[in-house]
Amino acid sequence: MRDDSASTGLVFPVPYVPTLGPVHPDAVTPGLWGEVVGNSGTGRFLTHDPAARWRGAKDEQVLVKTVVAAPERMMVPTLLGRGNSLLTVHHYGLLDTGRAREEAGKLAADHGAGDARILWLTQEPHPDAGRCRRIQLKTFRGIEPPPDGDQVGPLHAQPADIRATWPAFTQVLGHEGFSALDDRMRTGTLNGPVLIAATGGRIVGAIGPMATLPDPIGRVRLLPQYFGVLPEHRNAGHGRALWRSAMRWGRRAGADYQLLQTELGGASDRLCQAEGLTTLGFVTTITV
Template sequence: MRDTSRPEGLVFQVPYVPTLGPMHPDAITPGLWDQVVAISGTGRFLPHDKDARWGGVKSERVLDHSVDGAQGMAAATMLDRGGRRTVRLHLYGEFDLDQAADQVAKLAADHGADRAQLVRLTTEPQLGQCCRIQLRTFARDFETTVVEGVTELDRLSGPVRDTWPDFTDALTGEGFAYLAAQERAGALDGPILTVTEAGRVVGAIGPMATHPDPVGRIRLLPQYFGVLPDHRGRGHGRALWRAAMEWGQQAGADYQVLQTELGGASDRLCRGEGLDTLGFVTTTRV
């Protein structure tokens, strides 16, 4: 792609920045994309990168980017060298998807990548692996609320705490295996909230932590969130969510931005809790 970007960089019709993920619309400043490009390939994190919490090196770098301001279109191609080597083409606006698919497939072959993906950022849901970007805003005038039945992992009794590895193994697909590995390495930056039944952990959300965004507002960072399949439908997920939001409120967070799989349990829960929809992210493997 030819770089025709204006000084402020990409046009973010949907508040999602390649390599940084979903963001609050007010946090996407004119120079933010220039910062992403400047640090690309160095392995370093920007101060407001949510992934910096885990340490290590930044695996993604910018291969190319372009903007057509008159048409309201923008695109950015990224190479992710972490795990399975992946080339992603992020699209804002209306594009010829067949042409875009051919382009990203060729780039993946050129860079020896295992996967090629199109990531479409739109204001309406699309067919495919679609996620909703949602915003939870915290009020400053609030009363402390205790959510019954939710306990921090490290405050569980010994025998109940010992069931944690079984829980994380059961929810490997939801990312809890990675979370458990970070916990064993002492890399967690906040507590994990849990619910229990019959002396074992059946649901969890965490780690709970906040961090300043690019304009200095405090955001509640994304959490791993899950309930064992045979314990769903009993209110555990809602209790964990509300306890997490109470934690964020007391920690002084201004907001949280998160992604939920369209139509999934977390999506339905967040819609029921009144979160605002900021846009949609649809990922298609080429």
């Protein structure tokens, strides 16, 4: 069942908007969905799209004709890329995983997608269904806690011998996005500083790039960062020091809040919960 008003009037029960990702609950409006649909397929980024900082073209579009908006469930498919593309079906509400996989497989075949996945957006976690991430909200109020005395600072301001250990650090944590971060640094497409923690003459942790962007209703959002600590240096306080330094940076930059996704039960998830972040919902990724 398809609701013809879906292309202009969806309001998402979990603050996660297809092609945009997590959005502040106050900014999830029918008007925002209208913007997303109107921009779909143009190759342009909306001015408040966090992905706009990486430049290039917006290569994900909403398959508007296949949107399902019904009282019992909402389904919004998107297509990323051309040729060997990725079809993502965003499901909100109750989900029959068997039926959902069949629908996603058929949509992928219909649109020539090489891969397909389901993102199940819920108020409660469903880790048994697939990889589960928590959507978290950090709101800036007053003075941010100090970083417990650890030596954290911008990578570019470090002595040359410390900076020289950056490539080795990014190789170890390449699977956490640091290879891509290093590539952007090399090509000059990084849009903000990277903060690092160093000990024993080498980089052991990093968070960045640090950047802000106005959201759909004009509030300043601290954009998500790559964040990681070398395995042999974890549980020593470096992660908390990096996180608190990043939040102090965000506060000084005028940020009102930050949204991020953390692997349920992982180190970053536990840290953010301990630091008092608010849970907005959960994203479970189901392979097709």
